[in-house]
Amino acid sequence: MKNNIIFVVNPISGDLDKTDLIDAVNEFSITNNFHLTVYETTGKQDIKALQLLYEEHKPDRIVVAGGDGTIKMVAEAMEQHDVIIGVLPAGSANGLSVDLNLPNTIEENLKIAFLNHYIEMDMICINGKKSIHLSDIGLNADLVKNYEESNLRGFWGYALQAYTTLVDYNEPFVATITTNKETSIHPARMIVIANSQKYGTGVTINPNGVVNDGKFELVILKSLDLLLLGKIITGNMPIDSDDIVIISTDKATITTDYPVNFQIDGEYCGAQTSLEIHILHKQMKLAVP
Structure with missing residues (x-):
């Protein structure tokens, strides 16, 4: 019996041409006797289309x-x-691949994606939306919004937006955070809701993050000047700083004193004043090295 595999390609992610990748996947499947069904996402009704494909082929992966x-x-x-x-990393935001330590070559990634063992990974639910990686409210979400609205792409697009965002930003917001045990109030520039450790750029924001421990971390950056930003970007995240508070929990509520920009996994989700957050333990099976 053939092993059924559905191969999902986002043809436009990361502005990369996927032809070579698709060829490599086809070749790998033939060599290893996989029965491959290719699905290209369109951004419309993808979830429904995938569910129908699943019913039809009942794939293993x-x-x-x-x-x-x-x-x-x-x-x-x-x-x-x-x-x-x-996962074959091929997007503009590959934070999850960075966190899972996926290799850089197509050949190695094919073996992991098709053949390797897996972990059961947590997801986070925020106001009913799912996050697999890192979401945040505040400065980085401003950046994501500005980046989505600008014409300049790639590294320099980000660098320019980061500079503009830092120069233009508002007063700190005041966040009231309630977890299982207690309520605390923090002035903040940014709060990261983290299931894992690193942004897609490789920057570690949550050194304690484990993707399947049944908990997520709230990383509260009370101030964010260019110096602290520089430290975080260069990988010297100061954990013992007075400017950073990390709370580990399985559920939390955050309310802010004015609407603050919010993003989930690199997608801008509007300005919010209230976030309801809980962990979805062992929600998906993910192939890892």
Whole structure:
């Protein structure tokens, strides 16, 4: 009996041409006797289309070529199904691949995605939306919003937006955070809701993060000047600083004193004054090295 695999490609993620990747996947499948069904995402009704494909082929695995957004879409589509998701990093935001320490070559990633063992990974639910990686409210979400609205892409696009965002930013917001045990109040520039450790750029924001421990971390950056930003970007995240508070929990509520920009896994989600957050323990199976 053939092993059925659905291969999900986001043709436009990361502005990269996927032809070579698709060829490599086809070749790998033929060599290893996989029965491959290719699905290209369109951004319309993808979840429904995937669920229909799943019913038709009952695959053992779904291999995804795309960034965090595409992986999350597949995880949501497969919420009710017991299927392993393999990742071939090919998006503009590949934070999850960075966190899972996926290698850089297509050959190695193919073996992991199709053949390797897996972990059961947590997801975070925020106001009913799923996050697999890192979401935040405040400065970085401003940056994501500005980046989505600007024409300049890539590293320099980010660098320019980061500078403009820092120069233009508002007063700190005041966040009231309630976890299982207690309520605390923090002035903040940014609060990261983290399931894992690193942003897609490789920057570690949550040194204690473990993707399957049944907890998430709130990383509260009370001030964020260029010096602290520089430290975080260069990988010298100061954990014992008075400017940074880290809370580890399985559920939390955050309310802010004015609407603050919010993003989930690199996607801007509007300005919010209230976030309801809880962990979805062992929500998806993910192939890892």
